[in-house]
Amino acid sequence: MNDNNDISVRFAEPDDLDAMAEVYAESFDDFQPRLSIEQYLRPQGTWALIAWGCADGGERPAGYVLSRTAADEAEIFSIGVALAFRRRGVGTALLTAMAEIARLRGAHSVFLEVGIDNRAARALYSKEGYEIIGHRPDYYRNAGGERVTALVLRKCLENTENRESS
Numbered sequence: 001m002n003d004n005n006d007i008s009v010r011f012a013e014p015d016d017l018d019a020m021a022e023v024y025a026e027s028f029d030d031f032q033p034r035l036s037i038e039q040y041l042r043p044q045g046t047w048a049l050i051a052w053g054c055a056d057g058g059e060r061p062a063g064y065v066l067s068r069t070a071a072d073e074a075e076i077f078s079i080g081v082a083l084a085f086r087r088r089g090v091g092t093a094l095l096t097a098m099a100e101i102a103r104l105r106g107a108h109s110v111f112l113e114v115g116i117d118n119r120a121a122r123a124l125y126s127k128e129g130y131e132i133i134g135h136r137p138d139y140y141r142n143a144g145g146e147r148v149t150a151l152v153l154r155k156c157l158e159n160t161e162n163r164e165s166s
């Protein structure tokens, strides 16, 4: 679907759950990564992209993004990149592919939430054109148990006439 520096991005299939869970476990403090991903993907309209890349002499899961499209809005529930692939453009490739698919499915904007203290993710989203549209105080709890504000971000997608029916 999308190739960038030996990174390929495609729609995830049920067989990719373990690979996504591997990346999720490296990205978040969650002792049931596979179950969390399954729960994210349960509601209608959800879909996932997975990135693969070469590391340690073989092809390995490099990242994933979990999303939903509903009416003219899309949402990102979770994005993670494996430690070995960070700062190699995987997060950017996933966001780009996600936004293009959302646009083709009729979305005018993409929404997501990010911890105010998540420097890496905030930098990535800012670079990709996401803007802060709201604050949710005490929304997350960090590893130390402290409450953390979530920022609500939005990116407006360009309109085109040529949309895929969802």
Ligand SMILES: CC(C)(COP(=O)(O)OP(=O)(O)OC[C@H]1O[C@@H](n2cnc3c(N)ncnc32)[C@H](O)[C@@H]1OP(=O)(O)O)[C@@H](O)C(=O)NCCC(=O)NCCS
Pocket (backbone or CB within 6 Å): 027, 028, 078, 079, 080, 081, 082, 085, 086, 087, 088, 089, 090, 091, 092, 093, 113, 114, 115, 118, 119, 120, 121, 123, 124, 125, 127
């Ligand atoms: C956030 C995350 C997805 C970024 O993925 P990535 O593949 O490393 O990102 P990219 O290589 O595409 O980076 C694109 C840009 O984002 C910014 N960025 C990414 N990581 C950064 C970091 N650690 N510090 C500062 N800026 C960073 C930079 O501007 C970077 O461009 P540059 O490398 O040319 O300077 C990854 O760090 C991750 O999985 N983190 C843990 C999970 C997480 O926090 N997910 C988001 C939850 S809302």
